[in-house]
Amino acid sequence: MDAALFDPVWRVDDLQWPGDAPARARWTFLIRHAVLAPSSHNAQPWRFRLEGDALELLADRTRAQPVSDPSDRELVISCGAALGTMEIAARAHGVALDVTELPEVRRPDVLARVRFGTAVSGAEAQSARRLYAAIPLRHTNRHPFDSTPISGPDLAALQGQAARFGIEVRFLVDEGQKRRIAELVAAADRILGRRPEFRRELADWLHTNDRSARDGIPAHAQGLGPLASLIGPFVARNFDWGPLKAARDQELALASAALAVLVSPADTPKLWLATGRALAHLLLEATALGLASSFLNQAVELLLPRMRLQEDLSLEGKPQLLLRLGKPLRPAGPTPRRSIDDVIESR
Ligand SMILES: Cc1cc2nc3c(=O)[nH]c(=O)nc-3n(C[C@H](O)[C@H](O)[C@H](O)COP(=O)(O)O)c2cc1C
Missing domain, CATH: 3.40.109.10 (NADH Oxidase)
Known part of the structure; x- marks a missing residue:
């Protein structure tokens, strides 16, 4: 059985929105949801920097995939998915986020500067709560x-x-x-x-089911059983x-x-x-x-x-x-x- 199934990272249902707490506690709550977003090869190519009351979303280009994604297009899309997830979590708790995209020309790794904005309407918060409840339930499903x-x-x-x-x-x-x-x-x-270089890059992100890796795609998510899980990365790399x-x-x-x-x-x-x-x-x-x-x-x-x-x-x-x-x-x-x-x- 895969360790991720028991991973406390996914247990966000019990978290309480720290509405009146300092900004740091509110950002931490939102980041706990943001990291559950999908990302290409599950590379999770994001970092979050707290800057006073604001938050910067940064691209972590050490997690880039230069063969399949030479312009970092999917890397930035993945970071956008983390941002979108965070926005839903905030709206569900009554707050809009003010997002400034790529705020500094000379720092292209800063993808967004985010601040707490105005309160959203009750109807908007309610409709965000449907999506919010879906955050820990969404998984890429590679079955038919x-x-x-x-x-x-x-x-x-x-x-x-x-x-x-x-x-x-x-x-x-x-x-x-x-x-x-x-x-x-x-x-x-x-x-x-x-293409051998594509296969090598892909295989680096494929993991067997019993690995303790905190990123990449475990074999169960590729629909592979225990035996196929052991040879999956080898086959992906060499054939x-x-x-x-x-x-x-x-x-x-x-x-x-x-x-x-x-x-x-x-x-x-x-x-x-x-x-x-x-x-x-x-x-x-x-x-x-x-x-x-x-x-x-x-x-x-x-x-x-x-x-x-x-x-x-x-x-x-x-x-x-x-x-x-x-x-x-x-x-x-x-x-x-x-x-x-x-x-x-x-x-
Ligand atoms: C920009 C982007 C591109 C992706 N491309 C593929 C793909 O081509 N094939 C695939 O099986 N999964 C793809 N995925 C899904 C990721 O592999 C998946 O999100 C990641 O492994 C985490 O798993 P989860 O979505 O179940 O949380 C992509 C995800 C993103 C955000």
């Missing part, structure tokens, strides 16, 4: 999903969450559309599986798994109720951060609606498949993330997180 269609109002609710940040969500729900996108994902898998993964991803994409492409108006660090904030809101809305979610991001990590995706869907903006959604057939469990003492700095 039920393909029963998602209702129109539910799709609209998911789009509405991303629209708060200027991010468009394009859903692909019919067989033909899903098939075209699944082929792009499969093509990307075949290219990536052939061209492209054709196998391509076939599997094609099946998973087709069996999902919907594929979703998150599209930003352009490709800039500010919009990557906005994409991450949108992602956190969308995934927690999905969890609150009883939907499972997972990523098929390979198609957006490579230049040519990404351009094809943009062309095929006649997107005006840039595709940033490709997700699949549907009712879960099997549950997914929590993955490890670093302790918050490892990610908070104070001056």
Whole structure:
């Protein structure tokens, strides 16, 4: 059994909002939720610096993935997801956060400066509480999903969450559309599986189930049992798994109720951060609606498949993330997180 299943990091339900306490206690509460956000390869590439009453969200580029993410695009999206999660936790307790994105041109690692803002309305706090309750329940689920269609109002609710940040969500729900996108994902898998440097980078973040690592993807989250868990990282590093993964991803994409492409108006660090904030809101809305979610991001990590995706869907903006959604057939469990003492700095 994986240690993360008993990890106290995930036990946020018992925490009390320290409403009247000094800012440091309130930030600590919010950071405990922020670190539960998804991140590429579970690298958790974020740091938080307390600066008086304000908080800085910093990119931790020592956790970058230069082969799969050479411009740190996914790294910034991951940090945006932590920020979005924190905003939901604050709103659920009646407070809006004032976010200044990339506040200092000469310090590009400072992705956001955040301050406590005004009180939110009772209705807004109540709607944030639905998403807040979903924070410890959201897990990337790499199992097949039920393909029963998602209702129109539910799709609209998911789009509405991303629209708060200027991010468009394009859903692909019919067989033909899903098939075209699944082929792009499969093509990307075949290219990536052939590249030793990509395989090495991926294998560094894949862990067996009994490792005490506080980051990376444990085998249970990849759907591997105890035996396969032991050889998973070795196989990922040394063999061209492209054709196998391509076939599997094609099946998973087709069996999902919907594929979703998150599209930003352009490709800039500010919009990557906005994409991450949108992602956190969308995934927690999905969890609150009883939907499972997972990523098929390979198609957006490579230049040519990404351009094809943009062309095929006649997107005006840039595709940033490709997700699949549907009712879960099997549950997914929590993955490890670093302790918050490892990610908070104070001056
Ligand atoms: C920007 C971004 C890209 C991701 N890309 C993929 C992907 O291509 N394939 C995948 O299986 N998971 C992907 N993930 C999911 C992460 O692996 C997952 O969030 C992480 O392992 C933590 O697990 P959790 O989401 O269950 O908490 C991505 C997550 C983010 C934020």
